[in-house]
Amino acid sequence: MDSHDVQADLKHVLYDREQIQQRIAELAVAIDKDYEGRDLLIVGVLKGAVMVMADLARALHSHVTMDWMAVSSYGSGTQSSGVVRILKDLDSDLMGKHVLIVEDIIDSGLTLSWLKTNLESRGPASVEICAAFRKPDAAKVKIDVKYVGFDIPNEFVVGYGLDYAEKYRNLDFVGTLAPHVYE
Numbered sequence: 487m488d489s490h491d492v493q494a495d496l497k498h499v500l501y502d503r504e505q506i507q508q509r510i511a512e513l514a515v516a517i518d519k520d521y522e523g524r525d526l527l528i529v530g531v532l533k534g535a536v537m538v539m540a541d542l543a544r545a546l547h548s549h550v551t552m553d554w555m556a557v558s559s560y561g562s563g564t565q566s567s568g569v570v571r572i573l574k575d576l577d578s579d580l581m582g583k584h585v586l587i588v589e590d591i592i593d594s595g596l597t598l599s600w601l602k603t604n605l606e607s608r609g610p611a612s613v614e615i616c617a618a619f620r621k622p623d624a625a626k627v628k629i630d631v632k633y634v635g636f637d638i639p640n641e642f643v644v645g646y647g648l649d650y651a652e653k654y655r656n657l658d659f660v661g662t663l664a665p666h667v668y669e
């Protein structure tokens with residue numbers, strides 16, 4: 487796929503690379519401050535969280551450990567199935583640890599709501615959430631999110647880790663997908 491094809495698939499850019507990096511840096515400052523003097527385990531949720539995890543981890547000044555989980559609830563469509571499957575579990579034992587789940591997006595909230603409850607049952611000292619994007623108008627469950635990059639409109643978005651049928655994850659910006667791509 488060449489760059490011309492990618493542009494044609496997008497309706498418009500919501501946040502460009504610089505805006506995203508600036509916001510991640512701000513979140514990192516808050517996280518460094520909140521967890522000062524405590525060991526933090528950041529948990530990236532594959533595959534969408536790869537970009538935000540890599541950028542956030544490098545923006546943090548404190549020591550952190552990193553682990554990964556892979557879950558899937560969307561398959562290849564644009565609607566959450568609501569059924570969350572663990573495709574890869576954590577390597578770490580969470581007992582007594584401060585855990586920060588790092589996600590690309592909160593859409594219906596079903597994935598994170600399920601995941602937070604799941605991780606809380608493993609005996610950690612705390613579990614909080616950091617998400618790069620959130621769609622307030624799409625929420626199907628209420629969920630406490632300590633760190634949010636941007637609240638965005640209720641439209642299907644791609645880029646910065648977010649895919650449509652596994653494509654567009656590698657874009658360094660986030661944009662809305664033109665309807666002709668998925669209709």
Ligand SMILES: O=P(O)(O)OC[C@H]1O[C@H](OP(=O)(O)OP(=O)(O)O)[C@H](O)[C@@H]1O
Nearest residue numbers: 533534558559560566593594595596597
């Ligand atoms: O709030 P929700 O409606 O549950 O949607 C958010 C979740 O859906 C996407 O993951 P997906 O299941 O598509 O897997 P992926 O990260 O591999 O793309 C996204 O990365 C979040 O994990």
Ligand code: HPA
Nearest residue numbers: 593641642643644648649
């Ligand atoms: O808007 C979205 N785009 C891509 N993946 C997603 N997973 C949940 N919402 C979205």
Ligand SMILES: [Mg+2]
Nearest residue numbers: 534560648649
């Ligand atoms: Mg996805």
